[in-house]
Amino acid sequence: MPAKELDLVLFGATGFTGRQTLMHLARHVPPGFKWAIAGRNRAKLEALLPLCADAAVTPEVRRADSTDLKSVDKLVAATRVIIQLAGPYGLAGESFVAAAAANGTHYVDLTGEIGWVAQMISRHSEAAKASKAKLIPVCGFEALPFDLSALLIATRLKAATGARAQSVELINSFTGPLAFRPRDVLSGGTMASIIAMLEDGAGASLNDPAALVEDPHLADRIRQFGRYDFRARYSADVDAWLAPTVPAPFVNPTVVYRTMSALAGSKNSPFASDCRYSEALSTRGMAPFAIGQRVVAETLARGFTAMAKSVDRNGTVDQLGRTAIKQLMEWFGPKPGQGPSEKFLQQSGYTIHMKAVADSGVAAIGQAVARGHAGYRSTAMLIAEAGLLLAGGGADGCAALPRRYGFLTPASAFGAGSVPAWARAGLVFAFRP
Numbered sequence: 001m002p003a004k005e006l007d008l009v010l011f012g013a014t015g016f017t018g019r020q021t022l023m024h025l026a027r028h029v030p031p032g033f034k035w036a037i038a039g040r041n042r043a044k045l046e047a048l049l050p051l052c053a054d055a056a057v058t059p060e061v062r063r064a065d066s067t068d069l070k071s072v073d074k075l076v077a078a079t080r081v082i083i084q085l086a087g088p089y090g091l092a093g094e095s096f097v098a099a100a101a102a103n104g105t106h107y108v109d110l111t112g113e114i115g116w117v118a119q120m121i122s123r124h125s126e127a128a129k130a131s132k133a134k135l136i137p138v139c140g141f142e143a144l145p146f147d148l149s150a151l152l153i154a155t156r157l158k159a160a161t162g163a164r165a166q167s168v169e170l171i172n173s174f175t176g177p178l179a180f181r182p183r184d185v186l187s188g189g190t191m192a193s194i195i196a197m198l199e200d201g202a203g204a205s206l207n208d209p210a211a212l213v214e215d216p217h218l219a220d221r222i223r224q225f226g227r228y229d230f231r232a233r234y235s236a237d238v239d240a241w242l243a244p245t246v247p248a249p250f251v252n253p254t255v256v257y258r259t260m261s262a263l264a265g266s267k268n269s270p271f272a273s274d275c276r277y278s279e280a281l282s283t284r285g286m287a288p289f290a291i292g293q294r295v296v297a298e299t300l301a302r303g304f305t306a307m308a309k310s311v312d313r314n315g316t317v318d319q320l321g322r323t324a325i326k327q328l329m330e331w332f333g334p335k336p337g338q339g340p341s342e343k344f345l346q347q348s349g350y351t352i353h354m355k356a357v358a359d360s361g362v363a364a365i366g367q368a369v370a371r372g373h374a375g376y377r378s379t380a381m382l383i384a385e386a387g388l389l390l391a392g393g394g395a396d397g398c399a400a401l402p403r404r405y406g407f408l409t410p411a412s413a414f415g416a417g418s419v420p421a422w423a424r425a426g427l428v429f430a431f432r433p
């Protein structure tokens with residue numbers, strides 16, 4: 001990569017997630033690191049500098065507006081890595097993707113707008129490969145821990161038995177205090193992104209686990225064996241009622257299947273060619289008593305099933321779907337600008353139960369345990385570490401990054417050798433011997 005003025009830019013630093021990300025970066029940037037915080041409002045950005053008082057290097061402040069293409073291009077061209085946190089991405093996110101692909105700048109974001117990601121891949125993939133840029137969307141709680149968990153548990157199975165995974169199942173449980181206020185679950189920014197995604201006709205991805213798989217034959221097969229099933233069920237494995245994952249059960253699978261497709265054909269892939277991925281949410285931490293947990297599971301299942309059924313061929317959502325979404329928003333939806341309190345950011349966490357099973361029935365089991373609120377504290381630490389890894393300032397002990405370019409998934413970009421980075425972000429993987 002040619003020399004650039006900056007190693008890393010944090011764009012959208014003034015947002016709810018941006019401030020959390022800034023705090024993690026400030027703790028971990030190495031001496032001599034050249035970095036900047038950026039956004040559209042210089043005064044708001046400068047007001048964040050006290051958060052960096054103890055950083056090895058104070059960040060510069062740079063101004064750019066997502067809607068001003070020139071300012072975005074200038075900013076992105078000046079840096080080796082950009083962390084882009086200004087959503088909804090479908091509204092003004094393409095300028096960053098295009099600039100990163102054109103300028104050979106590595107890029108990470110927090111979108112869950114899978115229809116938008118599919119569009120970006122079709123428009124900018126060739127340019128990104130040509131400039132050797134690594135573009136890694138969906139790099140927060142969605143979908144990094146799930147994507148890495150799938151890769152790591154399948155890798156463990158292959159190392160222990162020599163067999164590839166025929167199925168991978170992940171069950172997430174939220175830990176910490178029970179959230180009764182919707183804003184302790186989601187931020188206004190996330191709600192805005194969900195609504196934008198459904199309104200822009202990109203809702204077709206709601207029914208398509210292969211939305212990010214480019215090989216049409218593999219995509220067709222995944223649509224058969226990977227069809228979504230949002231029904232509630234009881235799992236003896238974790239002794240809990242299971243619901244579709246929140247905030248959206250149609251994001252992580254698209255990323256994990258893209259990882260599988262990126263590795264397909266490699267003799268080192270730990271996944272069988274028709275490996276099935278499934279995930280669910282344990283409702284154990286979400287309501288007191290089994291009966292309450294069952295009600296939560298069934299309510300979420302009904303809401304997401306109605307939402308998926310209401311998507312027409314154009315990817316727009318009908319009236320029934322909008323009603324279901326409104327119900328979910330009333331349940332989960334914070335007011336704009338709101339997000340979880342410090343108590344929830346700090347005391348919440350999540351645990352992902354992982355299971356990979358070979359054709360013979362032999363299984364590998366493990367757990368990923370994360371500290372910090374999934375959507376905002378954990379997400380922020382994970383995307384900060386992702387940015388540092390791409391900029392060469394990652395945690396000690398990480399392996400060199402895989403030599404892949406273009407649109408990557410977290411697992412295909414960072415590989416199984418990146419585990420120490422996630423540990424520094426509070427996400428620790430453990431396997432049963």
Ligand SMILES: NC(=O)c1ccc[n+]([C@@H]2O[C@H](COP(=O)([O-])OP(=O)(O)OC[C@H]3O[C@@H](n4cnc5c(N)ncnc54)[C@H](OP(=O)(O)O)[C@@H]3O)[C@@H](O)[C@H]2O)c1
Pocket residue numbers: 011012013014015016017018039040041044064065066067085086087088089092110111112138139140141142143187188189190191193194337339375376379
């Ligand atoms: N995938 C995940 O796991 C995950 C987790 C958390 C968040 N997210 C996503 O991350 C995004 C941000 O969420 P949030 O809660 O942090 O949102 P937020 O608090 O509303 O922050 C939005 C940020 O974008 C900036 N921005 C908006 N329009 C801009 C423009 N035209 N030019 C420059 N900057 C602009 C805002 O700047 P101002 O301060 O100047 O308004 C602010 O810094 C959302 O899309 C959300 O869905 C995803």
